[in-house]
Amino acid sequence: MASIPLLARVALVVSSILATSPAFAESFKLDPRFSDANGDMVADTPSDPAKQIDPDTLIFAYTPVEDPAVYAKVWAEFIDHLAKVTGKKVQFFPVQSNAAQLEAMRAGRLHVAGFNTGSNPIAVACAGFVPFTMMASKDGEYGYEMEIITYPGAGVAKVEDIKGKKMAFTSETSNSGYKAPSALLRSQFHMEAGKDFEPVFSGKHDNSIIGVANKDYPAAAVANSVMKRMIARGVIKPEQVVSIYKSQTFPTTGYGYVYNLKPELAAKVKEAFFSFDWEGTGLQKEFKAAEPPQEKFIPISFKEHWAVVRQIDEAMGVSYACK
Template sequence: MTMSLLKTLATLASATALSLVLSVGGAAALDPRFKDADGDMVADAPTNPAELIDPPTLIFAYTPVEDPAVYAKVWDGFLKHMEKVTGKKVQFFPVQSNAAQIEAMRAGRLHVAGFNTGSNPIAVACAGFVPFTMMASKKDEFGYEMEIITYPGSGVEKIEDIKGKKLAFTSETSNSGFKAPSALLAQEFKMEAKKDYEPVFSGKHDNSIIGVANKDYPAAAIANSVKARMIARNVIKPDATKVIYKSQTFPTTGYGYVYNLKPELAAKVKEAFFTFNWEGSDLLKEFEKSEPPQEKFMPITFKTHWEVVRQIDKALNVSYACK
């Protein structure tokens, strides 16, 4: 590689006429219905008590995956813990797409959620999402890398070999599944979608990975943390795919609550995350398979930890406008 992905993005950002309304740090303006008096780049809780919500049942959603039933079981013990801490019933809500997850929170049907890396800024800007934690190792190591993968014998040995072939993305809101690889291909390799390769959308990282392993796609852009968990669960064999590109580290799924949750309840939600005992849990069994292992919830801020993602979005003219 002649340039790192970060250098590529910096070059692209400086050369692009932005369509976004940006402030210091590359953050898009929040939807007009939100306020950010403290400058932390997320929506403030309403000052009018009538605008706060205190639902009898908290609805929780994890980022879209191929088999939501698997993750309903994985999260069950944690949600029972949240019930004890908050004094509320907590219901797992399986979502089918990033867009559906964002719309559910925007419409008031979703209260606590894990939004994936790429959709986090849109959820913040449009749905009033307030991320405050993500998974990390016991040593505070976190994140994942974007990989472009293929299968042995595909004829794709390097990025340039994708020319004239299909490249599977996940969805347009995904950081590793679309935005970061699009920037890489356009700027470092001068490859344009529909001109130099055929973009197809699988909907989810799981689908893209399985699609490559089954030789349905010659190549795909994916998050390697998802691939590691699928290998650990024997969904695919380790040698079913191979990597032709690996990026720098990005933050992983961010967890938080909707901005207008009653502050006392929001504080209890945070307490539930930070007091959860991972030892022997289904959550640990699933997420320790990542690299680095995800073994606890660590505090984060959207302003700091999502800066690199906002830079990518800025470079690609990604709009956070609410439709």
């Protein structure tokens, strides 16, 4: 699945959102403390060597979509490989929320990370995140969809049936867990949170999915990649949930490093991702259940691959002002 066709498929949805949205927020821009001389929309490495960092221990964090303890094991072989290639100690940091992950990088406590689709632009703008890769199948296909799910017997056979009921979102920084479904509900179904339905926030995709499966929420917006992995692990049964809406395809979690890493170290971090052998690892076991299967890391451009996400942010009135 090449990136240009992906963006083209989403363009119609985005056009609908933009056409029915209120006044836009300011266009994407980096925090004033960063520079972008080459126009690639990510922070440049400081030209002053004194402002570059070369930590003895690299801190790595995966986006907090599910149980951090599970993912510490999933990433174990990669962590070892990253340590070998960079010559650094590497520590897995089990972040509990998107906000905590963003603040950790902004404060200099996080050096390499995977930020989810929706929080990528905010991480780039406010934390100096430099994404350069994401997972894909062996033939380069990638992406996931936002699905609105319910449970059998909830009285929700179609999206319009959510009116008057609770709907679970994950967090306000999530693309599939909040921003995309909110924009789509407004543009396609003329439904507003707080007016037509009661929004509740679960914090994570797995919380929303389990909440629906356990009949705590009559509906929820989730990333179907997370749901498929949870079904594959037996966390929930397929018959516990019913999908009533599926979006176009979005890019997946973007992986990268903090902007002020010493250039030689940043190059080694890139090398570690692209030279990692997935065969027989926890990553392969966990992510092969995705559709398409995620089996390698491919190069990406924040400017190109996250264009549609920035458009949704603009339609939702998202501000990139760093607090």
